[in-house]
Amino acid sequence: xxxxxxxxxxxxxxxGASLELRCNYSYGATPYLFWYVQSxxxxxxxxxxxxxxxxxxxxxxxxxxxxxxxxxxFNLRKPSVHWSDAAEYFCAVSGSWGKLQFxxxxxxxxxx
Amino acid sequence: xxAVSQTPKYLVTQxxxxxxIKCEQNLGHDTMYWYKQDSKKFLKIMFSYxxxxxxxxxxxxxxxxxxxxxxxxxxxxxxxxxxxxxxxYFCASSLRTTSGANVLTFGAGSRLTVL
Numbered sequence: 001x002x003x004x005x006x007x008x009x010x011x012x013x014x015x016g017a018s019l020e021l022r023c024n025y026s027y028g029a030t031p032y033l034f035w036y037v038q039s040x041x042x043x044x045x046x047x048x049x050x051x052x053x054x055x056x057x058x059x060x061x062x063x064x065x066x067x068x069x070x071x072x073x074f075n076l077r078k079p080s081v082h083w084s085d086a087a088e089y090f091c092a093v094s095g096s097w098g099k100l101q102f103x104x105x106x107x108x109x110x111x112x
Numbered sequence: 113x114x115a116v117s118q119t120p121k122y123l124v125t126q127x128x129x130x131x132x133i134k135c136e137q138n139l140g141h142d143t144m145y146w147y148k149q150d151s152k153k154f155l156k157i158m159f160s161y162x163x164x165x166x167x168x169x170x171x172x173x174x175x176x177x178x179x180x181x182x183x184x185x186x187x188x189x190x191x192x193x194x195x196x197x198x199x200x201y202f203c204a205s206s207l208r209t210t211s212g213a214n215v216l217t218f219g220a221g222s223r224l225t226v227l
Contacts, residue, residue, distance in 0.1 A: 032212045038153075043116075043202060044218040051213050088153055097167050098143060098206050098214025102155040 006103035021076040023091030032094040116219035135203030144186035
């Protein structure tokens with residue numbers, strides 16, 4: 001069965017500093033991987049996705065993620081965090097029929 | 113124009129009542145979903161419809177009944193509400209693939225509070 005682990009429940013980062021959020025997945029076949037962001041009181045917005053090809057994926061808002069099959073990881077990065085990046089971040093893997101299995105989420109707090 | 117819209121955004125009700133949440137998408141997608149987000153922010157799929165046909169039905173109490181009158185609408189009706197039903201319910205839509213390479217667009221969520 002597919003599963004997603006986000007080891008960090010909570011991360012605090014200073015504005016302007018770099019950010020990396022970890023995601024590990026378990027899936028038998030080629031995974032389809034996603035990162036979504038949920039701002040307070042809002043719905044989920046797609047940041048980026050990996051289906052195949054180049055393992056470094058660029059997304060919106062300056063985010064990128066790298067797929068590493070050997071480590072079963074799909075970590076999200078941003079070189080310089082803005083205060084507006086404070087949110088909950090979810091990694092997800094998709095099974096058949098688009099059934100998304102989400103990780104537990106990582107809450108990002110940005111300090112001045 | 114909102115791509116996936118849900119109503120109501122907030123719903124406060126008493127235990128034992130029956131309530132509905134409505135969802136509409138204007139993206140031309142053919143597949144729609146209901147996800148539940150609990151108090152710990154954990155997201156879990158409940159149902160999915162493709163062209164009005166139920167294709168995913170997770171282990172959800174029978175008190176929850178989805179209905180899709182057409183491929184642009186997916187409603188969720190909940191009977192005999194319980195305290196544990198308090199959550200945020202998200203509607204989403206996508207174009208169909210059987211491979212799993214679906215890209216879901218989510219609505220803003222409907223926060224249900226059962227007192």
